[in-house]
Amino acid sequence: MDYSEILPEVIKVADEASNKVLQIYQTDFQVNYKEDESPITAADVASHEIIVKGLRRISPQIPILSEEGLLAPWEERRQWQRFWLLDPIDGTKDFTQRTGEFTVNIALIENGEPVLGVVTAPALNEAFWGIKGIGAWKRDGRGQAQPIEVAVPPATRRVVASKNHLNAETRAFIDSLGAHETLQAGSSLKFCRIAEGAADIYPRMGPTSEWDTGAAHAVLLAAGGNVHTLEGKPLRYGKENVLNPHFIAAGNWYF
Incomplete structure (x- = not known):
């Protein structure tokens, strides 16, 4: 095709x-x-x-x-x-x-x-x-x-997080990054902000489904970024259970 x-x-x-x-x-x-x-x-x-x-x-x-x-x-x-x-x-x-x-x-x-x-x-x-x-x-x-395309991240990471789903586990991960600035965005725009170079990393330690992430994931991949599970494997689609595992979206500098 x-x-x-x-x-x-x-x-x-x-x-x-x-x-x-x-x-x-x-x-x-x-x-x-x-x-x-x-x-x-x-x-x-x-x-x-x-x-x-x-x-x-x-x-x-x-x-x-x-x-x-x-x-x-x-x-x-x-x-x-x-x-x-x-x-x-x-x-x-x-x-x-x-x-x-x-x-x-x-x-x-x-x-x-x-x-x-x-x-x-x-x-x-x-x-x-x-x-x-x-x-x-x-x-x-x-x-x-x-x-x-994704940005080369500055020393102070620009972390994009959910307005409606920022839980304690995600906050703990963000704090582990050291110096950072937190930006908020809704929906799949979090991926897109990384893809356009306006943010650096988006951790998601909460429930999402495949349809929540697929399109923006494709945009981020095409812009030079990636999305991996917490085990370091690429986020995949077409599973029996349409729920995604927890993941991190970022430029390839993170992976």
Whole structure:
């Protein structure tokens, strides 16, 4: 598959979903809750439907795994060597709290590795995308796309952490880094801030699912960074249990 050939179409799909999400964001939307008590809105559902329709048009043969879709049985998923992984809105809490730091995420996973990713932040008017072995880009509010890459970290590490999920274990890891500055960001933007050189490391010692990380992980890989488990192994996708282990995202200086 030529990733560069399909990337513009995937960006268009992400933009279409983002526009719909932003329309709903600007209304007095209702918040409902799923069985696990996580929030869901009409924007999550609408984004899911737009992305699934768009990806099936682009690549009807590639299966899709979405947070808002049905989880296919493991006996079926274990056969997937390549699949789309999407989170129609990552950071629904940021969406409902109206912080603006929520994202729309589309990743292509191949043999357990994210090889293409598109992340949009509709309320911030930003977008990020990357392709394994080719590079990563950021599109700003003026619609201009520029290449991005991870920074060579200064002596004082810039640690990006979750606004909603900063627990004691993560705080202890951050303190172990020595001199540091803590930056806060929501959703998958934490990966993207490292990818664009605005932060250096993101430790996550708390629960996440594959769809929370896949797209931004692809962007970070393409920008020269990486994501490893606490055991030092690359974070992988396509597992029976879609929950991620704890991980650290950073430039390759850390690994």
